[in-house]
Amino acid sequence: xxxxxxxxxxxxxxxxxxxxxxxxxxxxxxxxxxxxxxxxxxxxxxxxxxxxxxxxxxxxxxxxxxx
Numbered sequence: 001x002x003x004x005x006x007x008x009x010x011x012x013x014x015x016x017x018x019x020x021x022x023x024x025x026x027x028x029x030x031x032x033x034x035x036x037x038x039x040x041x042x043x044x045x046x047x048x049x050x051x052x053x054x055x056x057x058x059x060x061x062x063x064x065x066x067x
Contacts, residue, residue: 016037017037018037019065020037020038020040020041021037021040022065023040023044023061023062023065024040024044025065026060026061026062026064026065027044027053027057027058027061029043044058
């Protein structure tokens with residue numbers, strides 16, 4: 001697992017965990033109950049790094065979840 005930055009946006013708060021879950025759902029990924037919010041973000045980051053997700057998809061998903 002990757003190390004997170006220490007600023008407040010990356011602290012594992014209930015609100016940030018909910019954001020990760022909402023983003024996961026907005027991107028249309030399945031099996032959310034099998035992953036922790038940190039694992040979800042790691043998977044999303046890996047998909048971005050491997051070119052499987054485009055910036056436009058992330059922006060659209062963030063608009064759906066209101067972030």
